């Protein structure tokens with residue numbers, strides 16, 4: 046029953062999304078105003094759609110489990126990005142589609158059937174939003190190439206989106222023909238309030254909850270030259286329920302309201318107790334300063350999030366395919382399978398550049414010795430005495446490791462660098478692995 050509800054959730058969310066963004070169009074249509082040229086109605090429709098889509102972006106940020114929990118963070122963020130670009134295209138077209146009959150309101154045209162406003166005070170906010178929006182979207186697409194801290198980008202992204210939504214609200218209510226209708230005024234007010242509240246929830250309510258559910262660093266160890274194991278323990282509470290493979294936003298050493306939090310997969314197993322462990326690779330500001338963190342330091346989490354989990358699945362086998370630190374959530378899954386004596390067969394394919402980058406080798410090899418788990422190490426730069434696979438984890442390697450019956454029946458769980466993910470996903474699709482049997486998570490979004 047729960048699985049059936051789970052599979053209904055994504056189509057329901059998509060229907061809900063379509064309902065929300067089409068609501069302004071439906072209400073405008075229902076307002077039964079005097080008809081006007083088709084072209085001008087298309088122009089207004091594009092504006093209405095763009096504004097509704099921009100407001101919906103606030104709740105598609107991946108920070109709400111009701112959304113990303115059903116679709117997965119990967120899909121939610123990709124959808125967020127795609128819809129932002131689509132909304133931008135609609136917004137850019139919106140003013141150019143109108144056939145102008147400019148000038149002030151004429152007494153003989155009270156519903157603006159024939160004229161469009163040229164009142165600067167009504168248009169100025171629309172013009173400002175029109176100028177800001179392309180820059181905002183391009184900045185978001187390129188933020189990884191720019192040389193400033195991720196937290197700064199997050200702040201600019203949130204405040205910029207709020208500013209643009211405010212400008213668009215003013216423009217819609219003052220210059221819009223359909224949006225002047227009282228029902229539409231209420232609808233835009235409610236939608237903008239939900240958008241604003243979603244930021245308030247992420248940046249105020251969640252941190253306030255975190256203050257009351259604090260954690261502490263229990264252990265921090267360097268496992269390889271650039272990878273660390275961090276374990277946190279609940280401080281005065283019983284921890285959080287989670288499924289192996291999920292992730293949390295983790296904040297160590299900063300107050301919860303500071304924006305300094307990063308997503309990390311949980312590499313421990315729920316059956317192992319309430320402590321949460323993470324495998325963290327040095328990448329930037331926070332992760333390169335792990336050596337300064339000490340046991341006992343305060344930590345806060347937002348989560349668990351994510352759908353990279355095999356709980357409740359009934360496939361006879363699980364293929365766990367990892368590149369580098371992408372092994373973190375898969376370790377959590379393997380550990381849980383081991384602790385619960387899970388009857389499913391599993392194969393871990395784990396790629397690294399060099400042998401000293403392999404983490405938890407003894408533990409995974411102990412899993413292999415106890416049956417049911419096979420571990421295949423792949424090295425791009427192996428030493429002369431390396432006996433495992435050579436090369437990279439790609440379509441060729443996966444095709445050699447798994448047979449057709451496994452492609453037809455097993456669950457495939459992927460986490461690693463984008464190139465590996467794309468190559469393996471394409472192979473799996475070409476081998477007829479149905480989309481619901483491929484679970485993947487990306488640590489970085491282009």
Ligand SMILES: Cc1cc2nc3c(=O)[nH]c(=O)nc-3n(C[C@H](O)[C@H](O)[C@H](O)COP(=O)(O)OP(=O)(O)OC[C@H]3O[C@@H](n4cnc5c(N)ncnc54)[C@H](O)[C@@H]3O)c2cc1C
Pocket residue numbers: 118189194195196292306307308309310311323324325326327328329330331332333370373374486487488489490
């Ligand atoms: C779902 C998910 C699970 C992840 N799990 C792991 C893991 O188990 N182990 C691991 O080592 N890494 C994991 N990562 C990647 C990890 O979040 C980044 O490497 C880390 O945040 C870098 O932070 P920094 O401050 O050191 O570097 P920065 O220089 O601040 O960031 C480097 C890059 O990391 C990404 N990043 C930073 N902060 C965030 C944020 N708050 N939200 C989203 N992306 C961010 C951005 O792409 C940024 O450009 C995961 C990422 C995601 C999205």
